[in-house]
Amino acid sequence: MDKYRVKPEQKIRLKDWDADETDSFDGGKDEGRERLQELNRELETLQELLYAEHKHKVLIVLQGMDTSGKDGVIRHVFDGVNPQGVRVANFKVPTPEELDHDYLWRVHRQTPAKGEIVIFNRSHYEDVLVVRVHGLVPEDVWKRRYAHINDFERLLADEGTLILKFFLHIDMDEQKKRLQARLDDPTKHWKFNVGDLKERARWAEYMQAYEDVLNKTSTDYAPWYIVPSNKKWYRNLVIASVLVDALKGLNMRYPAPQEDLSKVVIE
Secondary structure, eight states: OGGGBOOTTOOOOGGGSOTTOOTTOOSHHHHHHHHHHHHHHHHHHHHHHHHHHTOOEEEEEEEESTTSOHHHHHHHHTTTOOGGGEEEEEOOSOOHHHHTSOTTHHHHTTSOOTTOEEEEESOGGGGGTHHHHTTOSOHHHHHHHHHHHHHHHHHHHHTTEEEEEEEEEOOHHHHHHHHHHHHHOGGGGGGOOTHHHHHHTTHHHHHHHHHHHHHHHOOSSSOEEEEEOSSHHHHHHHHHHHHHHHHHTTOOOOOOOSSOOTTOOOO
16 A cells, blocks of 8 residues: 555645555455455454553544545544544644634644544644635745645654555546435435535635645655555455555554453352
């Protein structure tokens, strides 16, 4: 899955990345789902180990256009994982209190503690995406934020946080299908927001904004992965594979008991 990792200083043009690709797994959809179940079980074990060792912290950032599947990733990749050690943080429109502070204030409060996995469903990157596209702050302000974000993530990494960032890459045709599916199904109307159509009209602007994010903020300590996401099963498989491999790379161990248990007898 390393082919999807954006190398530092790599110049990304999203039109060169196929959102429909499934090249790294040739077993097809059914076998892909079976493999995801295997990865779910591995992740369940690794998450318990992370929680028990109480040493590392894990931050997962999910970004993508509307309908790209952020909620679906959370449901399917983390299926069966103990919720005691996993938390989802959603970043909506800032509250008045949040606007009174610097833009990273509300984000830092949600970062993971030792032994915890935190999933950012959208993130601090909204402050160089939506804010940029809609002109909510001057250009010289949002341009400075790439350096702020890199420094912020370096701080987290230096303090023991494993950071993995995933851009869920879909194309306009796939988004149209997913929006139409929501419109056609009355049980999905609650997920349909007419405002999403206005954001869709700015697709080219968002792609440019995402390209700058990927080009300027993928680092060795906080890499971005561009995940082909037109095929939902493949999207989930890629993310689960990257996450399991990264957790294995932490070489975690269960902690030793505080007392000698060799002579303990339970009657």
